[in-house]
Amino acid sequence: KAAGFAAEATAFQRPVLLPEDLHQILDLGINLVHVSHPSDVVLLEDMARSRGCCLRISLRVANESPRLSLLGFMSRRLGLSPGDALAAARSVVSSSHLRLTGINFYVGTQQRSPAGFARAFRSAMALAARIYAELGTPVEEVNLGGGIPSTSLYRATPLDLVFGRQPRGIPDVATARLEAFCRSLSELFVQAARRAGLATRPGLAAEPGRSVAGNAGVLITRVRAIKGNWAFLDASRNYLAESPLLLKRKVVCAARPMERTTRTYHLSGATLNTTDVMDFRRRLPPLEVGDALALADAGAYSLARASRYAGLAPAAYLVGRDGVIRIIRPAETVRELGGARIPV
Ligand SMILES: Cc1ncc(COP(=O)(O)O)c(C=O)c1O
Structure with a gap:
């Protein structure tokens, strides 16, 4: 309604x-x-x-x-x-x-x-x-x-x-x-x-x-660490909850030419938890710590399904038709997480 x-x-x-x-x-x-x-x-x-x-x-x-x-x-x-x-x-x-x-x-x-x-x-x-x-x-x-x-x-x-x-x-x-x-x-x-x-x-x-x-949302994340074939991100599957075994989305590295996808990476969420693996064997350009990645198709079954097992809900931004980016939901804070508890 x-x-x-x-x-x-x-x-x-x-x-x-x-x-x-x-x-x-x-x-x-x-x-x-x-x-x-x-x-x-x-x-x-x-x-x-x-x-x-x-x-x-x-x-x-x-x-x-x-x-x-x-x-x-x-x-x-x-x-x-x-x-x-x-x-x-x-x-x-x-x-x-x-x-x-x-x-x-x-x-x-x-x-x-x-x-x-x-x-x-x-x-x-x-x-x-x-x-x-x-x-x-x-x-x-x-x-x-x-x-x-x-x-x-x-x-x-x-x-x-x-x-x-x-x-x-x-x-x-x-x-x-x-x-x-x-x-x-x-x-x-x-x-x-x-x-x-x-x-x-x-x-x-x-x-x-x-x-x-689905197409209406994009998850923007940064590479925090790289160990061998694994790139560890500051995003987690708790807000892109679908299994990478079933559904695959486009991944774009913002700052690097995507024609040169010479490396294969597994993408892990921030916790390194088994269920926090965000993707397997993605062909990408050579990545460096700090690179921003865009994970397409984050508009459906994402924030609405988010849990807190691997972190708090991220901020949400709206890109207007005028190209201006506006925040429409601030990132959740630790204070808000604790605030919901009933003191005993
Ligand atoms: C009855 C019904 N209708 C519509 C949908 C939306 O499905 P989709 O996102 O695949 O279009 C679902 C999803 O579970 C559903 O169960």
Whole structure:
């Protein structure tokens, strides 16, 4: 609400729905809820009945794609099977307090190509067709969740890890690529609707995360020490929390020509802790202590996920359209860290 999103354009999604959370979101005027378990429908029906309101329901279907990557595996952990989704649709349609609005899924973050959504589109459309055939209710919306990639991030494959392969040049930020990606997505979506024989095509909705916020942030850090192939930075993974084994970002040395990447470095955070390794085997120009490095794609899942295990939150700056850099959040201080404690 504070960020300016209208309650009616917001969907509530949690792996486990709890009455206390639902009361809060209903009080805020949010009335679209994603259902990922058959028992959710019973709870929502009871809630809507007791409050005398009508709730819109979107069915979260499980991701069926048999991808070998760890991220693909993780993205299959939540959602209804096709059989459970149809049963849930029956219960929703038979309730006078619930309205079936959509089908949603999540194929996993940072998809490499629009084709990664094709199977999920086909399954969603097949389900929509069955719901229409059996219950006479058209599905208004298919929500693909996230997964539209940030164009400054590379998703590593298991083979990259096994053979220590490096991404061949992470593409530069290019809006045109993102537009092309989304155009292909909409073509795949239309094809899937046509194949399923749907008379009325549902709308396509998305909840983009990385593709919107990833490129918006850059982490600036300095080299504090160099020991062999290791460069130790004054940044830490506590505010760029993603695993370098899964996702790779562009690293640029501000003061040195990036055409001369003659050295390979492992980048470590300030603690040297195992989980504080920020990257492996980066080709960079020869570095010196004091060099500034820019780590791209620090806008998504960074400060919002930051922990304090390896240091305090850094200052955040905004580069204005006028080129002026303004501080928008001061760095956290030790005093603030201690201040939150209750004296005993
Ligand atoms: C349901 C849902 N929608 C959207 C997103 C945003 O995903 P991404 O940053 O990959 O676009 C997520 C991320 O976990 C999600 O779980």
